[in-house]
Amino acid sequence: METELIFLGIAAFLAATLIPVSSEIIFTGYLALGYSKIYCLIIASLGNCLGTSVNYVIGMAGLIAARKYLRFAPSTESKLQTLNQRYGTWALLFAWVPVVGDPLTVLAGVTRTRWWKFVLIVFGGRIVRYLFILYLFQESSSP
Template sequence: MATELLFLGIAAFLAATLIPVSSEIVFTGYLALGYSKSACLIVASLGNCLGTTVNYFIGVAGLFAARKYLGLAPSTEAKLQTLSQRYGAWALLLAWMPVIGDPLTLIAGAARVRWWTFALFVFSGRIARYLLILFVFKAGFSD
């Protein structure tokens, strides 16, 4: 069963990046095929959270590259950090949403949002989204 769920994990991982993949369709497909609800939830959540983590660190590296190769001014970087400290963490509460969620995770890395704050807000939202899908499709949560 572990190898069968690998595709779900990969789909969830890719869906959390800027690659247009719908992990929700794959997730509901696995549920419809009778796979364990809790196993699907765990695998999809782990894959998706790992994908957002990659986005975060791409954002961190992107800031480094912008500084080194594009000559990002320290004043511009300071403004970005000020904005992120004021609004950034709260904006991450929307990171579960399609279209805007994935770019938000990149921006959070570039804006140097604290890792634990990022993880708390983003992971909670991503896991809650899969839980919501379980209940919306009347899949329930009893194995």
């Protein structure tokens, strides 16, 4: 039964990238079907966190490609770094928000946000989001 949770992990991974997938609906669907709450939470969180990591790497690679092929101006890069220093880390607090959060994780890679800060804020936010959904599910399904 738990091997079927692979689809949940894949959906959560894709949802964390720029591909429009609603992992929240799939997550609650698995819960409604009676799958282990803890397994669902772990698999969805792992998939989602891996997806945000891919976004970060894409952002890093995107900066390298922009420098090489698009002749990304050093002044533009400097402006991005200034914005990142002012708001970047704090903006990652919203990385769990659907639609808005995924581009923020790419931008974190572009601006080379420190990995440990990225992991702490983004992974933490994503896991808390699934915990909140699990809480809401339990509250709505209890008699």
